[in-house]
Amino acid sequence: MKLSAKYNRVTLIASIIVFVFTGVIYYSVIHYILTDQLDRDLEIEEDEIVAYVQTNGKLPQAGSFKEQKVSYHLIDPERDFERRYFYNDYFNESAQKIEPGRSLISTVKVSGKLYSVTVTKSRVESEDLVRIIVLITLSVTILLLITLLLINRFILNNIWKPFYGILLQMKAFNLADKNDIRIESTKIDEFAELNTAVATMSLRVKQDYRELKSFTDNASHEMMTPLAVINSKLDTLIQTETFSDSQGELIEDIYVAVGKLSRLNQTLLMLAKIENNLIADQEMIPLDNLIRQKTRQFQELLQLHNINLRTDLAHKQINMNKHLADMLINNLLSNAIRHNYKDGQIFIQLNDSQLIVSNTGLDTALIADKVFERFYKNTASEGMGLGLAISNQICNLYHFKLNYAYQNSQHIFTVSFLEGELQSYSKFGV
């Protein structure tokens, strides 16, 4: 639940309760005051009748005038009679209709006879008054509630805008991205504080990340020169004299190890480069041609393992860096060969939206979440475990999607272009 919705609900419920409660009290108090006023009027009337009887020795004339009606009845003096106020309806002769009234019944003694006196006053006016007051109160209440809702909806949303702004930026935050988190201007202290906290945090994180990156970069660079020295010294060494067979094997092993080390180094440098988004120079690359060229390049390897390669290539142009496209196809293809068995199969399918490389290989599926992690490799694998990581990194750079699946004893790697192409089209306004 959104904070504003929660807040809205609480304030709404609380104000409705308060308004109903105060409304009830308000109504009862007003009602009580008005009834009290009526009763006092009735008492005055009673006093006047009593005074009249005392001076004149007879009852004043019964009858109804204006909003008031007086009537007398002879009653049995033995009977217990109580003076009381009560509500009743009476016939208003001037208005010629039945109206609600408030009556006082009392007794008066005229020349030894006991009479009951009923004085009735119309309640219409006070009822009207109560109705108007209730109506006004109700409309004020409704108006207040509506205003409250509107304030919550518009003002609160407005107030929270910087919060959502910063949230959006945090969601889109990418360590490898160049752009930092912008500080949204706000007059609200809490949000200003949040903004600066987030901005400083992101800066600090990026700084640490950059340092780590440049460390990897420098370390790999610095390793290249000694590697070059080892390689050249070996090249010089083998020129000096003839070696025995076992010496030759030793030297070959050293060559292989040095070769692996330098390849590893170069791959790490490449990864850092891609992650830092330092690869520019995009061009339209005919992917089908590139794949054909690569399969020719891998011909000998395929023959060596007697692997049957089938392709189904539609013409497909793709906008990316030539070297990276090369590397991506290289990695996928050498992966499919490396993890294959003798007399195995490779199938490469290219259409407008996808490139699918499937190969036979191990009987068990690889762990899909880990396949693209650096240095993840099967125990049987002789590779460095960087090929797929770099492929994934290349795909990420162009917003392609690289997926792994294991189906019908085929390891299937799929590159989906769609999203990446949409993004690049929108970028160029096509």
Added chain:
Amino acid sequence: MKILLIEDESSLRESIITYFTDEGNICETAADYKSAIEKVNIYNYDCILLDLTLPGGDGMEILRAIKKINKKDGVLIISARHSLDDKLDGLNLGADDYLVKPFHLSELKARVTAIVRRKSYNGSNIITFNEIHIDTQAMSVKIGDNVLILTRKEYDLLVYFIANHSKVTTKSAIAEHLWGDEIDLSDHFDFIYTHIKNLRKKLVEAGCKDYIKSMYGVGYKFENV
């Protein structure tokens, strides 16, 4: 040929010089930016091997200086910077080739030989080794007067061998030369053997002497017999 090696790492410099200094090659060296600029300005070379990270300045500036004074010297950049930008910058500035450290000396030799061949005015596109004549323009090979039909890989291999004649070349160097260093072939050097066997057979059948010598474990040597 006359070569200038601009490289600050002394042991690497030594190895390269040793590899190049024979059969009349003249090798000069410069270890820093200043001496490199001096030598480049005064002398002419067939090929300049240029490291990009030098004490005292950027190797790229030396390349600019060479091009500014309109020198025809061939330039091969050797650098630990595997960055594509550097490669493109270097080639755009007029370098003839770009080799990333670490490299095999045999690969360096092959590239330098190719640059020098392209740059030289006299004679040009013909490589001759005893009875072997290669026209690099037409990519055709003759043994004496017999035309020899080779596959692309066999042709590359032969040119590579001749550039590195009398030197032991390793299997990994050959593999990298023929298939590029993007493909990790380190576990499958064996199929290089097939190509070499075929080349050898074709050469001998065309009446060529058997120059290719196998050095067990290490590699091969193309040598005058």
